[in-house]
Amino acid sequence: MKWETVIGLEVHTQLATQSKIFSGSSTAFGASPNTQASAVDIALPGVLPVLNKGAVECAIKFALAIGATLNRINVFDRKNYFYPDLPKGYQISQLAKPIVEGGVLTFLVGDTERTVNLTRAHLEEDAGKSLHEDFHGMTGIDLNRAGTPLLEIVSEPEIRSSAEAVAYARALHTLVTWIGICDGNMQEGSFRVDANVSVRPVGQAEFGTRREIKNLNSFKFLQQAIDYEVRWQIETLEDGGRIEQATVLFDPDTGETRMMRSKEDAHDYRYFPDPDLLPVKLDEDWIESVRNALPELPAAMQLRFQSEYSVSAYDAGLLTGSRALAEYFEAAACACGQGKLVANWVMGELSATLNKAELDITQSPVSARQLGALVARIQDGTLSGKLAKLVFEGLWEGAGEVDAIIEARGLKQMSDSGELEKIIDDVLASNQKSVEEFHSGKEKAFNALIGQVMKASKGKANPAQVNDLLKAKLQ
Amino acid sequence: MSDASLNALAAQLAAKQVSSRELAQQYLDRITALNPSLNAFITVDADKTLAEAATADARIAAGRAGPLTGVPIAHKDIFCTDGWLTTCGSKMLHNFVAPYDAHVIQRFKAAGMPSLGKTNMDEFAMGSSNETSYFGAVKNPWNTAYVPGGSSGGAAACVAARLAPAATGTDTGGSIRQPAALCGITGLKPTYGLVSRFGMIAFASSLDQAGPMAPSAEDCALLLNVMTGFDPNDSTSLERDKEDYTRDLEQPLTGLRIGLPREFFAEGLNNEVAASVEAAVTELKKLGATTIEISLANSQLAIPVYYVLAPAEASSNLSRFDGVRYGYRAPEYTNLDDMYCKTRAQGFGAEVKRRILIGAYVLSHGYYDAYYLQAQKIRRLIANDFTEAFKSCDVILGPTAPGTAFKLGEKSDNPVEMYLNDLYTIPANLAGLPGMSLPCGFDSQGLPIGLQLVGNYFSEAKMLNVAHQYQRATDWHARVPEGLK
């Protein structure tokens, strides 16, 4: 039987606010345990929540970025359950009237464009952390994270493979960091993915029973967990078994998912509107001012890059992988007016060198202006591609500006055709065999001659010029 | 001293006839003598009280005194008070020394009013007789075989016995007004949102409101001036201009339109209470008021609605008492879940557990619409009735409670009969309206009778005006139990 995979993702993004969603505690990562847990965060008797405007603004930005509906009146509810990292015994979340509904995310899976509809996105508070190192058989509770604002972003179950799931999650990650509502740090838990996975025979209309994989904090784990889960579900069904609705955890060490709780243990959360918080009203002026302050979004920028800089759709997708990268590209492209060439450099030499050094684009020792200047020197014929790489090395090492490096290292491409003609004559004289071969119809021989000329010029010859002159001489 | 009004005490302090320390010491002596038979206080700490009084004296000496600086007050043990044991009447918090001050406490501290201690109350404010307190029942000063009402029973008893010139209380379904009535004092529950709930241990968040309890309406007006005001830490606190609640006290009542809800004078009302309330109406008419019969038809559903909404909110509000960060933790348990279940089974009393179960049930899967949502809809119908009624009257008048104080133990095995005590007080909480109780007589057993005024939103000054004019014409509020003078 052929099976179809059905996936819906719920992504918890920690919002990049200074303070918590309902208290004035800092949200900074890594503080000593419970030093950023105020009376409100530890739920002392009598304390009350007051909503952070910054968190609401993040949700507005997100809604505008995905073309979603912003609920002008939205409501906070209490989700009741007992857990030691949940100090109040309830999580403040949004159930019936979330701040964001609908919206779409468009992204590439390989070369194919995919669009996934979003169900909703709602504001809620994060829980604290349970530390399972042994305290005489006890667990330690750190409430520094309790109350950190989250935007939970829920997709429709429209994703059909782990590759699509990863592409969706990456696109979402790019977007939330792009608009500055999340720092995107997955190691620190700023962007955590839950995957609802089910399978059904191809052609069947109704969904299979789903299992939810909780808390995946890397794209690799997302892919591995889904692949394992899908295989497991198909094998179970093909062996005549049934899938029970359940919540499972992914173990990166074994690459397997394991049951956390079954449907029978599922909580009865007893949601009801939080009486301590009033309905949140979003006025039009606020929404408009947020809209006006939004940066150009990746999708729009991709189209513009294609038309303004003649880069391919695929390249435009890569160049808008992050806002910093896109801004770098555009600054370099503007500096020299050579978008296509800059794109090749950014995605080629620059990316490779950054990767090797484990740096990201914001840490690049070569500035966008410098890369632009380098490309300008290629364009005006001063540098060959080969020489340009040497100049790039100089820039990376901090040896100065492009022209200074060219000067200091004598990397200028030969522009004097007299000098070049002399070299060519020498090469033709000492490579009679190749000349004969060329005349007898062997095209390869021509390339060998060009190579010899370039070598003799120590790479400074302009390849196009060599090509022309050599052709003329061999006529 | 024991009969002095807040204004009189403030005048004595200003005239240096008495110091705040001396005044506090006089009340502390009275507490030492009388509290053992009343059990109105959970915590008394003379050193702390006298230190606060000394600070007040320094303020007075420096000429920085406010209107009530140096006048002591007792606080319901529901208000978190920095450095003071704050139990909420529960074993769950029997060891909880609050690390911060409630907004209300901050305001009284800023006003320079020393605290005489923390008053007894029904556990987590759930009760109408003060018998659910982990620290034992409070006795009614008029007859110690009788309950003082609840949940602010300690506050009402201590004011009635003049163990304090005034006290703070809180009111979720009548917890200021009903004990005020049963103890023969004046108590006011303000419009929801006027007094910050920050630091006041939550029972039912959408209904809870703190207010003053004192012998007279004039005292309550002065205390309300201290207690009310915007607090950014409470999202439901209202941003309004500060009012002087004493401003209209001396206005004549000529032309006042009093609404008499026919449902409040119907079946279930004790005859003696009815007679006293009717006599009070006659008195108010003499002062120039007119009456009009009104209907609050949906108020008859107030008790069922309340016993869905309040337990629902409470069941969630009380989830934080889990033995992890403060308060009681069961001494023995086998695992985390067992620790939760034992801590909560042992830390909460029977009535609190009952209400948590009701709340958990009405919110649980499949029942929400039939109970919680239906109750919220009827809540609106009840509020709408008041809106309609206030088109034809300025203030609504009726009995505070269907009867006078009952005997200790008389209703403790019958929750429903206990709940019916709040029949007339709950509607104002559901609507968020201000309500107050003031003494209007005694029954044949010498137990006090209270009448209730319910005003439109933010009409506290008008209600206090009506109550003050009535109290100028009568002396019910000035009476003190025999033997306690």
Added chain:
Amino acid sequence: MSLSPDDVKRIARLARIEIDDSQALASQSQLNTIFDLIATMQAVDTQGIAPMAHAQEVTQRLRADSVTETDHHAAFQAIAPAVENGLYLVPKVIE
């Protein structure tokens, strides 16, 4: 409508309150008298009535996003049942 002892145990479980069979039975009868009282509101036609969640028709005030709290963990943990190295201790949590 009436609650069974099993219903009582189920909600006690939700509320994390230990309850034995005899307590469940005793609670059951008391709870049922209360639910009989509550049931009187079921007869009311509330079609088209908006539920009233708050006493005032106002909307949420928003706090500026700034850090206003300082570290008080020492004072807060002085009243905690069990702490070590700044952490609250609970019986082992098994996931």
